[in-house]
Amino acid sequence: MIAAEGLTKKYGSVTAVDDLSFDVLPGRVTGFLGPNGAGKTTTLRMVLGLDAPTAGRVTIGGRPYGAHRRPLFEVGALIDAQAFHGGRSAAQHLLALAHSNGIPRRRVHEVLEQVGLGDVAGRRAGGFSLGMRQRLGIAAALLGDPPVLILDEPVNGLDPEGIVWIRTLLKSLAAEGRTVFVSSHLMSEMAQTADHLVVIGRGRLLADTSVEDFVGRTSRDEVRVVTPQATELAGLLTGQGAHVQAVDGQRLVVTGTDVSTVGRLAAAHRIVLLELAAQSASLEESFMELTRDSADHTADSGNVDGAAR
Numbered sequence: 001m002i003a004a005e006g007l008t009k010k011y012g013s014v015t016a017v018d019d020l021s022f023d024v025l026p027g028r029v030t031g032f033l034g035p036n037g038a039g040k041t042t043t044l045r046m047v048l049g050l051d052a053p054t055a056g057r058v059t060i061g062g063r064p065y066g067a068h069r070r071p072l073f074e075v076g077a078l079i080d081a082q083a084f085h086g087g088r089s090a091a092q093h094l095l096a097l098a099h100s101n102g103i104p105r106r107r108v109h110e111v112l113e114q115v116g117l118g119d120v121a122g123r124r125a126g127g128f129s130l131g132m133r134q135r136l137g138i139a140a141a142l143l144g145d146p147p148v149l150i151l152d153e154p155v156n157g158l159d160p161e162g163i164v165w166i167r168t169l170l171k172s173l174a175a176e177g178r179t180v181f182v183s184s185h186l187m188s189e190m191a192q193t194a195d196h197l198v199v200i201g202r203g204r205l206l207a208d209t210s211v212e213d214f215v216g217r218t219s220r221d222e223v224r225v226v227t228p229q230a231t232e233l234a235g236l237l238t239g240q241g242a243h244v245q246a247v248d249g250q251r252l253v254v255t256g257t258d259v260s261t262v263g264r265l266a267a268a269h270r271i272v273l274l275e276l277a278a279q280s281a282s283l284e285e286s287f288m289e290l291t292r293d294s295a296d297h298t299a300d301s302g303n304v305d306g307a308a309r
């Protein structure tokens, strides 16, 4: 398990990570989501002891990363897919890593097969495509057979087949009981891969929730209505607790109700409807709305209770 408590990182006047607390539990894939610049990489670097927090703490299996005697057996990480010597072959790169960490040689062959690089093991890694580099980085993360995996945007550079492959891999690693923490800025991708989500915006926690609840909580179903009696219908809907936004003289966008309720209410009051349609926000839209709210919130008041949403 990974546990962050009040984790904060400031770079001069920039607060990249702001009082972040969350737990990442074993046996499931946890997606770490946020728009570009939200502070994901900074957080992961602190989890891995690559950056020191300005305040707060983060532990893996109860200890800070640096306190683990054999970290590669505890935590596998992919942070920067370019972090290898380009002149070495894929196998040489992994052998060097295995050797310096007391990992048996046979693991090199095993992980290369596992990530689909078995056939190119002898090729110079410097000539690899971005997708192949990502696979090599994942192979390195798996080398010590660790119970905890931390991957920063592993989908970057992968083709559609690679994306399906990594999705399956992450799920199978979680099903084996491992802790899998994977960052992304794509809600749609995480919705298909993760069981749980930690969402941040501007370094602050916005949501710590199951994917199911996130979708249910944030998807805002709208009803669009066109009627010549817009004022009358708006009054009736508001009276029933719905939220009504008038777009123009005849058009309304209604939330907090559903299409059949609007239709029945209109019929009961002999209101003519020219159009009546349900429209649900896509997952990506819900995510953008959640993170946009955090930006507005920051601009408005500058306090930190965004996590309450």
Ligand SMILES: Nc1ncnc2c1ncn2[C@@H]1O[C@H](COP(=O)(O)OP(=O)(O)OP(=O)(O)O)[C@@H](O)[C@H]1O
Binding pocket: 011, 014, 015, 016, 034, 035, 036, 037, 038, 039, 040, 041, 042, 043, 185
């Ligand atoms: N070394 C640094 N010095 C100064 N500012 C930094 C440094 N590293 C990150 N930042 C700033 O901290 C904020 C968070 O950056 P971070 O890279 O963690 O975000 P991210 O969510 O990983 O975004 P991306 O998906 O674009 O990588 C940004 O405003 C960034 O400019």
